[in-house]
Amino acid sequence: MKSRLAEAQRRSLSEAMRRLTPEQRLDAYLVHCRLVMALQQGGARRVPATKPPRA
Amino acid sequence: MRTRQAGESALLLLDAVDVLARVGIRYAVIGAMAAAVHGVVRALSDPFGNRVDLLFGLRGLHAEAFARAVPIPFQGGELRVASGEDCIAMKLFPDGPQDRLDAQHPRAAAAGSVDSRLLQEIASGYGPETVAAWDRLRAGS
Numbered sequence: 001m002k003s004r005l006a007e008a009q010r011r012s013l014s015e016a017m018r019r020l021t022p023e024q025r026l027d028a029y030l031v032h033c034r035l036v037m038a039l040q041q042g043g044a045r046r047v048p049a050t051k052p053p054r055a
Numbered sequence: 056m057r058t059r060q061a062g063e064s065a066l067l068l069l070d071a072v073d074v075l076a077r078v079g080i081r082y083a084v085i086g087a088m089a090a091a092v093h094g095v096v097r098a099l100s101d102p103f104g105n106r107v108d109l110l111f112g113l114r115g116l117h118a119e120a121f122a123r124a125v126p127i128p129f130q131g132g133e134l135r136v137a138s139g140e141d142c143i144a145m146k147l148f149p150d151g152p153q154d155r156l157d158a159q160h161p162r163a164a165a166a167g168s169v170d171s172r173l174l175q176e177i178a179s180g181y182g183p184e185t186v187a188a189w190d191r192l193r194a195g196s
Contacts, residue, residue: 022092022136026129029091030065032098037062 057130061104068107069132083124083137085110085145092127093139115148115181117141140170144177147188 020028057066065088075082086108087099124135137145171193178189 017096022125022127023129025091025096026065026088026127026134028096029088029098030063030130032096033064034060034062036098037060037101037104041061 058105061101062098064099064101064105064107066130067105068134069130071107071109072132072134081121082135083121083141084134085137085142088134089136089142090146092125092136093142113145115185117144117177117180120177139168140174140177143169143192144174144181144185144189147178147192148181148185 017025017028057063057069068084068088072082087097090097120137120141121135123138123141125138126133126135174189175186178185
């Protein structure tokens with residue numbers, strides 16, 4: 001089942017993105033990549049390496 | 056070097072562009088950064104931290120793609136980003152599911168500002184499969 005709230009937020013985000021200038025889009029891309037990498041590195045530090053299942 | 060941490064490939068690209076400018080090599084930014092300019096801001100997580108791929112001699116690349124590239128100020132420098140039509144045609148070339156999705160986003164964002172005749176001409180340089188993929192995208196299938 002679709003979430004009307006999520007759909008509305010997706011539309012709102014899409015509209016907001018459309019209003020950005022090309023320069024703002026590149027800046028947003030840079031910030032987005034930094035955040036994704038920080039999340040990924042944070043997750044890698046928090047999640048211990050998985051052990052193989054016991055036989 | 057402008058980069059300070061992982062996730063800053065865009066800044067590494069600025070450094071690379073400085074070198075290209077010094078030796079007089081024309082370039083056009085394609086891929087996720089170009090997609091961010093023309094439609095959708097989608098982050099790339101690179102397992103190597105920061106990386107820039109330099110592609111030379113792309114088969115089918117339209118001769119005027121570099122002249123059409125759009126100069127965009129970025130972090131105190133400037134990047135020449137491939138035009139929307141060039142980006143869509145390039146994304147349609149391999150015609151994978153993600154590529155087609157990426158091609159749809161800039162087209163939707165441009166909403167009527169895409170030059171269909173130019174795109175048709177660029178797509179023809181990449182071969183009949185790319186033209187067919189463009190026809191499918193245009194038809195909305």
